[in-house]
Amino acid sequence: MRSIFTLLLIVLLASPVSAWDNKFEKEVKTETAAVKLVREVVRGGYDVVTTDELKKWIDDGKEMLIIDTMPFESSYKKAHVPGAAQFLFPIPDMNEWDSKETDGKSQQDYEALLGADKDKLIVVYCGFVKCTRSHNGAVWAKKLGYKNVYRYPGGIFAWKGADYEVGTVK
Structure with a gap:
């Protein structure tokens, strides 16, 4: 029973909720890098x-x-x-x-x-x-x-x- 509880806890901790938060935070970083690159390219010609x-x-x-x-x-x-x-x-x-x-x-x-x-x-x-x-x-x-x-x-x-x-x- 204890191993099932441990497994359930691991699954809950690795749930999509935390993955979604991380995914959205990563997207902000990706966007920031992409916009910086585009602005450099435009400025540089x-x-x-x-x-x-x-x-x-x-x-x-x-x-x-x-x-x-x-x-x-x-x-x-x-x-x-x-x-x-x-x-x-x-x-x-x-x-x-x-x-x-x-x-x-x-x-x-x-x-x-x-x-x-x-x-x-x-x-x-x-x-x-x-x-x-x-x-x-x-x-x-x-x-x-x-x-x-x-x-x-x-x-x-x-x-x-x-x-x-x-x-x-x-």
């Missing part, structure tokens, strides 16, 4: 690409430059989208170029990485949706006159979450 779309572009051999904006040692070296170049950007909005925030690299260094073709497809990413390093990288590409700029908001977390192969540096 770039487009976005999903994990599956980026993987298809890579698999199809689409010509593009992929830029990982995470720190080299603690992130890029350990895991990055295959073929991505690394260029550090800070998390807070970088409205003016600050070489201290870009690992000592200049605006000219970034433009050299992007190349002369202003119509080139450029995809910029960081760690995950809430990370704004990719926003800064995409905004600066747009500021420098590049027209075909995409932000990959899911970043390396979504890439790994989709179980796609990652690049590493030995």
Whole structure:
């Protein structure tokens, strides 16, 4: 009898009532993150690409430059989208170029990485949706006159979450 009571108590504690509350709270957090992302995209004037779309572009051999904006040692070296170049950007909005925030690299260094073709497809990413390093990288590409700029908001977390192969540096 005691085990039936214990089982009933467990079932009641795990009831949909608490799940509903949690579900609604999670939705508020999801909405907040989604609206923040949309506002960054609108403000930045770039487009976005999903994990599956980026993987298809890579698999199809689409010509593009992929830029990982995470720190080299603690992130890029350990895991990055295959073929991505690394260029550090800070998390807070970088409205003016600050070489201290870009690992000592200049605006000219970034433009050299992007190349002369202003119509080139450029995809910029960081760690995950809430990370704004990719926003800064995409905004600066747009500021420098590049027209075909995409932000990959899911970043390396979504890439790994989709179980796609990652690049590493030995």
